[in-house]
Amino acid sequence: MTIQESGTARPAGRPRSEKAEKAIIEATLDLIGEGMGVSELSIEAIASRAGVGKTTIYRRWSNKEDLVVDALATLKAPVPPLAGTSVRDDLISLLDTMRSEAGNPRSRCVINIAMSEADRYPQLMERFVKRAIEPRKAAMRDVIKRGIASGELRADLDVDMGMAILTGTMMWHTKWGPAGDLPADLAERIVDAALAGMTP
Amino acid sequence: MTIQESGTARPAGRPRSEKAEKAIIEATLDLIGEGMGVSELSIEAIASRAGVGKTTIYRRWSNKEDLVVDALATLKAPVPPLAGTSVRDDLISLLDTMRSEAGNPRSRCVINIAMSEADRYPQLMERFVKRAIEPRKAAMRDVIKRGIASGELRADLDVDMGMAILTGTMMWHTKWGPAGDLPADLAERIVDAALAGMTP
DNA sequence: CCGATACGCAACGGTCCCGTTTCGTAAACT
DNA sequence: AGTTTACGAAACGGGACCGTTGCGTATCGG
Structure with missing residues (x-):
């Protein structure tokens, strides 16, 4: 209650690792990009590829579908700028x-x-x-x-x-x-x- | 060596059931047609759907891929007769x-x-x-x-x-x-x- | 009838993955 | 220092399939 009064209160304890989150999403996209279907994706494979414990995944997403949705959401919009000439x-x-x-x-x-x-x-x-x-x-x-x-x-x-x-x-x-x-x-x-x- | 001298000699014992074979292939095609990917197809699911023991499948095909190939091969040629007018x-x-x-x-x-x-x-x-x-x-x-x-x-x-x-x-x-x-x-x-x- | 083979069924040990829990350690706070 | 939460690793019991084997029964030829 001394400093850090600004903005959202930071919850006590060790904060979640941004790096782990990135690695999980990257691993998910890698596997999908390699041709793996969503139904064949396994949390264990993602965790292993990301160098992360399964706990760290389950703490953030309750199921595979939510994770895939978030992973796909990070892909940027695919519409190129158009010259508009012809x-x-x-x-x-x-x-x-x-x-x-x-x-x-x-x-x-x-x-x-x-x-x-x-x-x-x-x-x-x-x-x-x-x-x-x-x-x-x-x-x-x-x-x-x-x-x-x-x-x-x-x-x-x-x-x-x-x-x-x-x-x-x-x-x-x-x-x-x-x-x-x-x-x-x-x-x-x-x-x-x-x-x-x-x-x- | 009395009768049945013609053509290929029938092996002794009970012959394989044509009906079972049909049922297995039908079940395979059904599952694929319902949107199941080849990688998700399981021999157990096919056997169950066909009302057949797994043994009966493994006796005929040594792996899933061979079965799928044979099943797809039964689909008849897809080219319609063409009028040829225009x-x-x-x-x-x-x-x-x-x-x-x-x-x-x-x-x-x-x-x-x-x-x-x-x-x-x-x-x-x-x-x-x-x-x-x-x-x-x-x-x-x-x-x-x-x-x-x-x-x-x-x-x-x-x-x-x-x-x-x-x-x-x-x-x-x-x-x-x-x-x-x-x-x-x-x-x-x-x-x-x-x-x-x-x-x- | 008899030997041979196929049948459906159930069970086996093995692998993979599930979602959860426990553990010792690491990183932030008061 | 002490508290609190996150971390990676490992293990858990449970489920789905794997490919194989044994069982009792059915169906063929001789």
Whole structure:
């Protein structure tokens, strides 16, 4: 009751280790990024990888799902800044962000989770979609609507279908395309192909 | 050495039950179709679901992967007969097969496996791709090439990119589209949108 | 009938993970 | 110094599966 009167009262005793918390979340993201499904994640594996006792994990999160939600929440927003000059360029930026993320082990978490755990953890997915998927969709929707308004895109274009084509084609390549890294010009080729269509 | 001289000699003793074998494979496909990943499949769960002893499974397959491969191999070829009248109609047929399969619990196996287990079981995927994916790709490739030759599609069209657009867009809908059943005219709308492109 | 094999079932020892508890130690406070 | 809480490590009882084995029964050929 002498000093430290300011702000929230610090609880007595040894404070929780920030470092341990970081290590736990890093370990969780590492494992997910390596392709491990949420259902196969084990607290023991996370603790071991993080160099931490299980106690330290259970003291902070009461179950695996809460931990995964918090871990995914630390991934930063995935929407790149858009030049706004042409719709084509902005679409390429959006898709190229997806492409580069496919090679980044940390961002790969987003893809792996979205791909594999859709049905099994609905509440996790709900929060996850809201945080990681919706911002991308909103950004792309804005660009497409802007293109329709400016005349760069056809007036009768189905916005949602356009988004599905662009996103779905890139997702297809990340998952079933030729093995190895995605070619640097993939986003550009997808956008140009989708814009041009297939008929003469 | 009296009768039954024809063909392969029947081994002595009680023959293996065809019914049990069927039940095991059905149970396996059921579980996969319900969204269970290969890594979460347990022999005990399969045996229980099939109403069969574990012995009966291990007598036939030495490990889970072999069983899954055999189970998936029983799924019949997924390529529909094509009318061959117009490229547009044939593409719609191909995509609509994918759409209807998304609602069929048995065929859903194909999607779930392809989505989730790509990395983890490479040899399983190899055989699986060869059997279930390649025939579809070949069929679609033929249709697109035919369209290019006939002038229905642009001469400079990238065949692989066209396939990625059509397939990827349908896959996107099956996984992340609005909840519930896919609309009956989805294949038609995708094909028309992809053919027309997005520019005026 | 008899030998051989498959069947379903139950039990085995072993491994992995669960969520909890105990222990000795470390780091903050009064 | 003394209190309080967090730490990593280890161990607990419990559960799910593993792959195997033994059991009594069923179904084939000879």
